[in-house]
Every structure is written in structure tokens, then in C-alpha cells.
Amino acid sequence: MYLPAHFAEERPQALHDLIATHPLGALVTQGPSGLDANHLPFELDPAAGSHGLLRAHVARNNPLWQELQDGAGVLVVFQAxxxxxxxxxxxxxxxxxxxxPTWNYRVVHVHGRLCIHDDERYVRGLVARLTRAHEARAQEPRPWKMTDSDSGYIDGMLKSIVGIEVEISRMVGKFKLSQNKEMRDRQGMVEQLQARGQDALAEAAQQTLPKG
Structure with a gap:
């Protein structure tokens, strides 16, 4: 990824926060059939390993987990x-x-090594954690949990998926928010985004402006 210095985001917490709030990542792999990308909701564990771990699951019918071996280099792209x-x-x-004209955005590229977990206990725990996190985000008054469904049905669904893990080796953040422009131009952009209802992008750009 081309990364001019004024767009580089190196604060680990800022990168972690983007992944936590935009957890759908594009897992890019190089297998026997060439390049491929799978779009998966990931769980980030920043305290695990040397640089953190990403966890997700794929359908058992997805050839990814059989075509790639443990240790394969992968890239996961998160976009805000x-x-x-x-x-x-x-x-x-x-x-x-x-x-x-230009296009502004925030992305994090996560580089790491893949590990396959064809293990029911691993998958059950992962699905339970993902469910709790996203049901809370959905603000459900009665959050769904696996015990709401028939145990045999859940067992069958868990058998149809395989866990994956990405051991993070490095993260690269690019927050392209017109930081290379004059201050008045940056502020004018924020005001125009707000006027058009693009509040999230306006807020992200606002955060790059000097305080006070």
C-alpha cells in the first residue's frame, strides 16, 4: 500500500479501534488457484501473541482451510x-x-500467518464471543445466544464451520483525511461533509485537526 508519511497512522490503539468498530475484514490469500479474498467478521485479541491475534470462521465447504497450510502468509484489510x-x-x-477531486478513507492492513482450527470447542467459543459482541452492538433488548436454539441444531451448525486464526506480524494504518491540505481547507471539508450527512467521515477528519 502506498503510504505518504502524512497519512500514516501508527498508534496501535487507533488501529485496534478501527478493527473493533469495523470488524468485517477482507482476508486475502494466495493459494493453488491464485489470489482469493474472503470477507469475514473477525475477533481481535490485541493481547495474544507478540502482536495480537485475529480469529474468525469459514464454511467447511470453503476450500480456503484445506488449500492453505498453517503458517501461510495472509493479509486482512479493514476499511472504515x-x-x-x-x-x-x-x-x-x-x-x-x-x-x-480526491477520495478520503481509513484502512488498516493486517499482515500475519494463518492457523487452521478444525476443533469444535474452539469454534463454539469463538461463535459465542462473536455473538455476544455483535448482539450487544445491535442493542437487542433480549440478546440472542446459542442456548436459544435447539442444541442438536447448534451442534450441526458448528460442525459446518472451521475456525481460523491470523497471528499478526504487523499492522499498517492509512488514515487519508486531507492532512496534506491547508487548515482552512481541512475545516471547510469537514463542514461540507457534515452538511451532507456524512457524519462518520467528518468526525474522523475532525479528529486530525489541532485541538484548541
């Missing part, structure tokens, strides 16, 4: 807010006419 930025939103454009 993104959107088009018009040159008209920069005050300086109307004076110099030297601005062009």
Missing part, C-alpha cells in the same frame, strides 16, 4: 469511513483554482 471529496469544498480552490 470513506467518501468523495470535491475541490469546491476547499476555500483555497476559489482563490487559486489549484485543487482536484
Amino acid at each position: 469511513e470513506q467518501g468523495y471529496i470535491s475541490p469546491n469544498w476547499y476555500p483555497s480552490k476559489h482563490e487559486t483554482h489549484k485543487q482536484v
Whole structure:
């Protein structure tokens, strides 16, 4: 990933927070059939291993877990807010006419090694944790849990999936939010995003502005 210094995000907590709030990652692999990508909701455990772990599961019918061996190098891409930025939103454009369109976004690339867990206990624990986390996020008054369903049905569903783990070797964050522009242009962009209801992207850009 091309990464100019002014867009580089190196704070571990900021990278972890993006993954936690946008957990659907694109798992990119290189197998016998070439490049492939699987989109999976991941659990991040930042305290595990040297640099943290990502955990997820795939369908047993998915060839990924049979075509790749433990230790295979993989990349997981997490994307947060993104959107088009018009040159008209920069005050300086109307004076110099030297601005062009761009696209702003926040992404984290996680590099690591794959480990397969074809183990019912592992999968059951993972699914239980993922369910608790996302039912809480959905603000369900009565959060769904596995014991709400027939035990035989759940056992059968768990047998149809396989656990995977990515041992993180490094994370690369790119928060491209017009940090290379004049302060007035950055503020003008934030105001225009807010006016268009793109509050998440506006808030992300606002966080890059000097405080006070």
C-alpha cells in the first residue's frame, strides 16, 4: 500500500479501534488457484501473541482451510469511513483554482500467518464471543445466544464451520483525511461533509485537526 508519511497512522490503539468498530475484514490469500479474498467478521485479541491475534470462521465447504497450510502468509484489510471529496469544498480552490477531486478513507492492513482450527470447542467459543459482541452492538433488548436454539441444531451448525486464526506480524494504518491540505481547507471539508450527512467521515477528519 502506498503510504505518504502524512497519512500514516501508527498508534496501535487507533488501529485496534478501527478493527473493533469495523470488524468485517477482507482476508486475502494466495493459494493453488491464485489470489482469493474472503470477507469475514473477525475477533481481535490485541493481547495474544507478540502482536495480537485475529480469529474468525469459514464454511467447511470453503476450500480456503484445506488449500492453505498453517503458517501461510495472509493479509486482512479493514476499511472504515470513506467518501468523495470535491475541490469546491476547499476555500483555497476559489482563490487559486489549484485543487482536484480526491477520495478520503481509513484502512488498516493486517499482515500475519494463518492457523487452521478444525476443533469444535474452539469454534463454539469463538461463535459465542462473536455473538455476544455483535448482539450487544445491535442493542437487542433480549440478546440472542446459542442456548436459544435447539442444541442438536447448534451442534450441526458448528460442525459446518472451521475456525481460523491470523497471528499478526504487523499492522499498517492509512488514515487519508486531507492532512496534506491547508487548515482552512481541512475545516471547510469537514463542514461540507457534515452538511451532507456524512457524519462518520467528518468526525474522523475532525479528529486530525489541532485541538484548541
